[in-house]
Structure formats: structure tokens, C-alpha cells
Amino acid sequence: MTTTAVTVGMAEIHVTKGVGIFTCPGLGSCIGVCAIDPITNVAGCAKIMLPESFPDKQVDKPAKFANTGIPELIGMMERLGAERTRIAIAIAGGAQVFRFGSDCATSKHDIGSRNVKAVTDALNRYGLEPMANDVGGSNGRTITFTVETGIVTVRTAISTEKALANLRDLTGNEDV
Amino acid sequence: MSGTLTLDDIVAKTTDLPAIPAAAIAVMRETDLSTSTARSVAEHLSCDQALSSRVLRLANSAYYGMSRQVTDLQESVVLLGMRSVRNLAVIAATYTWMQRPMNGYALEPSSMWKHSFGVSIAAQLIAKKSKSCDPDLAFTAGLLHNLGKVAMNIWLDRKLAAVISLAQRDQLAFDEVERKILGYDHAEVGAHLAEIWNLPESLVVAIRYHHRPNDADPTSPVTDCVHLGDFLTMSMGYGLGGDGLYYNFCPEVFTRLGIESSAIDEITDQFMDAYSKYDSLIEEMTAA
Numbered sequence: 452m453t454t455t456a457v458t459v460g461m462a463e464i465h466v467t468k469g470v471g472i473f474t475c476p477g478l479g480s481c482i483g484v485c486a487i488d489p490i491t492n493v494a495g496c497a498k499i500m501l502p503e504s505f506p507d508k509q510v511d512k513p514a515k516f517a518n519t520g521i522p523e524l525i526g527m528m529e530r531l532g533a534e535r536t537r538i539a540i541a542i543a544g545g546a547q548v549f550r551f552g553s554d555c556a557t558s559k560h561d562i563g564s565r566n567v568k569a570v571t572d573a574l575n576r577y578g579l580e581p582m583a584n585d586v587g588g589s590n591g592r593t594i595t596f597t598v599e600t601g602i603v604t605v606r607t608a609i610s611t612e613k614a615l616a617n618l619r620d621l622t623g624n625e626d627v
Numbered sequence: 628m629s630g631t632l633t634l635d636d637i638v639a640k641t642t643d644l645p646a647i648p649a650a651a652i653a654v655m656r657e658t659d660l661s662t663s664t665a666r667s668v669a670e671h672l673s674c675d676q677a678l679s680s681r682v683l684r685l686a687n688s689a690y691y692g693m694s695r696q697v698t699d700l701q702e703s704v705v706l707l708g709m710r711s712v713r714n715l716a717v718i719a720a721t722y723t724w725m726q727r728p729m730n731g732y733a734l735e736p737s738s739m740w741k742h743s744f745g746v747s748i749a750a751q752l753i754a755k756k757s758k759s760c761d762p763d764l765a766f767t768a769g770l771l772h773n774l775g776k777v778a779m780n781i782w783l784d785r786k787l788a789a790v791i792s793l794a795q796r797d798q799l800a801f802d803e804v805e806r807k808i809l810g811y812d813h814a815e816v817g818a819h820l821a822e823i824w825n826l827p828e829s830l831v832v833a834i835r836y837h838h839r840p841n842d843a844d845p846t847s848p849v850t851d852c853v854h855l856g857d858f859l860t861m862s863m864g865y866g867l868g869g870d871g872l873y874y875n876f877c878p879e880v881f882t883r884l885g886i887e888s889s890a891i892d893e894i895t896d897q898f899m900d901a902y903s904k905y906d907s908l909i910e911e912m913t914a915a
Contacts (some may be wrong), residue, residue, distance in 0.1 A: 591867030
């Protein structure tokens, strides 16, 4: 079986059944979401850009926003045979600038923190919670998700690749 | 690490400094004149054959959707408009050296270019929305804002990890650490280069104060547009290096630009839409 390598671009969702390697580069305040149902081998990866869609504007790409991207990711995986309750998730990204002037860090300007909360909230609405996360701080990140092994790794421009989670290990063991 | 290198040393010791062709600067100046014509702009451009051919190649990229190949400079100015050709001239003048990897900032090939181009698109969009300054000036300022990194890159090589550690230990932004160690930062070096190139004062100011727009005296709308554009581009992860998002954001720019800060998500969305429209142009350049 050939393993397909897919780069997940801004506001994109990719799903697969079987094998595949998803790479989500250039995560600043955006969130990379990796998901798998280890029983049916259905997996997906999304790059979420902003927390909420705009009420007065049609959504052209659901993965732009957490409130539309997470339902779309789950829906696409379910259509390939995934069982919602079995889906294991890891998220990374949500960085923010170092300091917000005189403003507080929880302000509207902090896209990264708001993205983390919005993605987590959207997952919770499906009864899901990230098994592992690497969020916040001021580093850009790249995540790689190997479907066959379930391993999610994270690297920054100044750090080597480190393991974040094994999404096939339902005990939650992150030793990969 | 000790601050033994002066700003002049950094510039003098960097043998691989970027250069902006005189023809590109002449085009920028010409298009600012009310008397400029397609012919006069084309004449300035034609003084530099390499630059002219790059501009024509970009003008013929899928982005502009020309129905036929355009080979004449004056015709390209007529068809695309003076402002577009001006922007293409600045792009063509800078992208060859902006594509290089920069180990000092842990920037992969094309990362500097992607980030700079992102800031130029965002700054142009913000200038249009705020009606605070000439959008094309904001575009150029965005493209050039980080040019000082090219010189600082040589000095930072193999010191990046130590600078990041210092930033984390002392809770300083990356440019603050540069200033603490050397007495100046990449923005100051960039402004110094811009002065050597004899660029307009508004661009020099925007380059110098893009990380601390509140310190510009008087404050400048172009600088504010670049600061906000830089923030959006960093947030969207374009061309991030080892310095990542280790910079301060000054929310005062919203007030000065007359933009509601609550509109930040909508502006980000519009920025991403604008950026994605340039995909074919970006491909054309990064493939060069």
C-alpha cells in the first residue's frame, strides 16, 4: 500500500482511510487538528484559521473557522466510516505575539488563545477532548501526523521534532 | 555575546547585502509624480534589462490573466496600470535576495519572501480600509520592512538559540534583545540601508519603527499599517523563523488608523482572501 503524503494548507481539511501522512506547516495562531478512529483507520487533519464564522458572511471554506471546521472534519470522517465516540484528537498551534502592549493578553487581539478555546469548545460539543496538545507560546510550529502509526510530532524553527501523541494508544500514553 | 559591532560595522562587514536596482527606485519616484505617463515609467524601467525582463515575466503570470503574451514595457503599463507595474518593479527588485535561506533567523528558503509579501498585501489592505495613506506606499513598505534581517543574519548565525533563551529569560521581545545586545535592531539596520538607497523618508520611518510604531515622532500611518500587517502575517504563520512571534503588538494602531479593534478577525479573513488570490504570482516567483 502506498503512503500518501499530504500538506494541509490554510483552511483545509483532508481525510483518509488506511494510511497517509499529514503535514500541517506554518502554524502561527492557527490550530492544526489531527484526528483518528483507530478501529476503522479513518483519519483527518484540519488547519483552523479563526475562532468563529461571521453571521453576515457565507462560509466559503468551513475549515477557516473552529465552529464550522470541527463539524466538517467530524462529518467527513464519519462519512468514511469513523465512529464519533472513538475519535482521538491532538491539537497544536495557537501561538500569539509576545506582548500586547498595554492591553491584556486575553484581549480580542489574541487570535491564538481564542482559537485554542474555540477548537476545544467545538470538540466538546461532540463529546471529544484533545488527548494531547501543544499550544500557546510565541513559536511557529509544524505538525506531522502519520496515520499508520498514529504518531503526531511537532517541531518549531529552532527545535527538533518531538513526539506529541500516539493517537492509536487509547491509554493516552504519549511515549511514542 | 557582547555588543562590539556598530551599526556601520554590520553594514560594512556584510558583503552580501541586498541591493535595490536604481531603475526600481526611479520607477517608484516617477509613479509618485502627477506628470508620469506610461511612456515615462517604461523608460525608467527599460534602463535595467534584467529588471525589465522580470517585470514582464510577472506581468505575464496567470495572476493577471492576459489574453496574450505582453512583451512591451509601455504596453504592460497601459494594460496593468501604473501602480501595478510600480509594485511589480519593487517585487522584481527584491525577490531574488528575499528567497535565500537565512540561518541567523532560521528562515528556510522563500520564508523571508513569503512573510514580506504577506505584510505588503496586509498593509495595502489596511491602508485601503483606513484610507490613512497611499496603499501602494504601504505595499512597498511591507515588502521592505525586514530588509535589515539580511545584514543581521550574518551576525546572528549560530547565536539564534542564545538570543531566544535570553528573550525567554528576561521576558523581552526579539527586537528588544537585539537592541540590548547590540544597541540596535534589524529594523534600525533596515532603515540605515534604506537611507543608503535614498528611499523616501516615509519608507525609512516605516522600516525603522515597524515593531514600535508608537515611538515614531510623529506617528506615521504607513508604519501603523505595516505594524498591523506584520501582526496579521505572523499570526497566520507566513514565513516564520526562529524569532517566531516574539514581538510586541501595539493596539494603539487601531485607534490611529480609525479601525475598530473588534474587526480584527474580519480583517484577517479579508487578508487571507487577498493573499490567496496571489497564489499564481507567488508560484511564479518562488519557482524562479
